[in-house]
Amino acid sequence: MSEVLLYHHVQGLTEGVRAFGDRLRQAGHTVHTPDLFDGRSFETLEDGMTFAREAGFDALAERGVAAADGIGPDVVYAGFSFGVMIAQRLAHTRPGARGALLMYSCLPVSEFGEEWPRDVPAQVHGKAGDEFFLEDIDAARALVDSSDRAELFLYPGTEHLFADSSLPSYDPEAAALLTERVLAFLDAVQARENVEILAEPTTYTIKALDESTWDAFATLVEQNNGVFGGCWCMGFHSEGVGKEATPALNRQRKLERVREGKAHAALAGALDLIAGLGGGTVEGYPENAATVPAGFLFNGALSTYEKLGFVRDRKIGKHRWVVTRVVEPKRHSSSSSSTYRPTAPAPR
Numbered sequence: 149m150s151e152v153l154l155y156h157h158v159q160g161l162t163e164g165v166r167a168f169g170d171r172l173r174q175a176g177h178t179v180h181t182p183d184l185f186d187g188r189s190f191e192t193l194e195d196g197m198t199f200a201r202e203a204g205f206d207a208l209a210e211r212g213v214a215a216a217d218g219i220g221p222d223v224v225y226a227g228f229s230f231g232v233m234i235a236q237r238l239a240h241t242r243p244g245a246r247g248a249l250l251m252y253s254c255l256p257v258s259e260f261g262e263e264w265p266r267d268v269p270a271q272v273h274g275k276a277g278d279e280f281f282l283e284d285i286d287a288a289r290a291l292v293d294s295s296d297r298a299e300l301f302l303y304p305g306t307e308h309l310f311a312d313s314s315l316p317s318y319d320p321e322a323a324a325l326l327t328e329r330v331l332a333f334l335d336a337v338q339a340r341e342n343v344e345i346l347a348e349p350t351t352y353t354i355k356a357l358d359e360s361t362w363d364a365f366a367t368l369v370e371q372n373n374g375v376f377g378g379c380w381c382m383g384f385h386s387e388g389v390g391k392e393a394t395p396a397l398n399r400q401r402k403l404e405r406v407r408e409g410k411a412h413a414a415l416a417g418a419l420d421l422i423a424g425l426g427g428g429t430v431e432g433y434p435e436n437a438a439t440v441p442a443g444f445l446f447n448g449a450l451s452t453y454e455k456l457g458f459v460r461d462r463k464i465g466k467h468r469w470v471v472t473r474v475v476e477p478k479r480h481s482s483s484s485s486s487t488y489r490p491t492a493p494a495p496r
Contacts, residue, residue, distance in 0.1 A: 149176040150246065150334040150341075152224045153238070155212055155231025156181065157252070157309055158196035160189030164312030165228065168327070175331050182215035184208050193308065200230065209234050222246055224337055226330075229253045229280070229309065236260070239268055247337045249273075249330055252281055252308055254288035264291050270298040271333050273326050277306035301329060356421055362406050366399070374398070419456065419475055427477035432458055435467040 152172060156165045161183040169179040185208075190196040200208060212234035216223070221244030227235030232253040239248035240260040248270040257264050264270070272288040274281035292298045303322040309315050311323040355361050369375055378395025380402045387393070387401050422430060434450040450469055454460075458471035 149178065150224050150338045151178040151180075151220070151222065152226055152249075152334065153180045153182075153216055153219060153235070155225075155227040155234050156184065157228040157312070158190075158193060158200055158230035159309070159312075159315070160185045160196065161187075162189050162312055162314045164309075164314035164318065167313050168311060171327055172331070172334070175334070177334055180215070180219060182212065184211050184215070196230075205233075209237070213238065216242070220244075222341070224249060224334060227251065227253075228312070239270070240265060246341065247271075247333065249333065250288075251311065251326070252278070254284045254291060256287040257291050257294060264295045264298065266295065266297070268295075268297070269333070269337065270295065271329065272298070272300045273311075273329070274302060275305045275307055275310055275322070276302040277304070278308050278310075279306070280308050301326070357406060358409070359406060362403065366403075369399075419473075420478075422475045423478040427475045430458075430473050430475055431461075432471045432473075433464070433468055434471060435469070 152169075154165070154169050154172075156162065161181060166181060169181045172179045185199070185203075188199065190199060208230075212231070216225075216238055221242060223238075223245065224247040225235040225239040225242075225245060226249035227233070229252040232250045233255060236248060236250055236255050237260055239245045240257070245265070245268050248268060250270065251273045253274070254272050270291065272292065274285070274288070288300050292300045303310065303319070303325070305319055305322065307317040307319050307322075309317045310319040311326050312318055313320075313323065357365055369380055374395045375381055378398055380395065380398035382393070382398045382401055393401075419430065422428065432453050434453045436450045450460075450471070453471045453473075456473070458473040461470040461472050463469050
């Protein structure tokens, strides 16, 4: 889901701001709510403004920018009123920004550049009769007019901080609608990101596992928790992964097999490697993905094998099949590696 950096308004990180962040988290999003006032919150806008003036708006803004430094670039920046000046700045100027949620306020686009970034979607929310938002409404309309991915939402009423459930200005109906629109925005951002990932062409180089490729293999396994919590792909070797086998021991045993030239290549590209070694009949033991949860497809999906030319031989157990394919020897290439564009997971 989406990652959100949410900046509070001038009355501080109130319980209402925290509750709004929690609502986004309940929908599955990761939400960061930095406290720029070091635990201080204020009963009124006037008190909050007095504190901000004394602390310095620029100094507080820089504190907000610093809070973003420890977070990855693929973030939706969101702000309530005072927090908008930080959120809008980051969304406008930081590469990789996924979106902007500007609530109760909006600065002129010219504050941060010549035009709003074309690839950054935005929402601006405010009350049509809010005296503070009315000062910003021209800037909000100009931003929206400059981008086909920006929207302005106006709500009836005069309250400023109307989505903060801990303040007297809270408007439950308008707040619920704002929250609904924000959640739809975040879902759309995530959906677009998923499409971008799927559309991005990826090229892999497939090589046999030996001492020259061990470091790359070890990095891949370590980034995936050792495979099933520390198996290191030893489960199908004679040593197995018994109770005495720790992840460290499994790693060492795998490395020993590699050094002895006994490690089998089992991931994508296995069939090509088998062909290069003279070919033969290959068996697999996949399961039907339609009847087995994805997390239990230890040997791959039946449909994947069938797409690669395997045929069903016989069924073993409730869901598992024995499938076979005759791999012809490779006669025209002595290379042990190949480059391909994956269209489906390869057999294990």
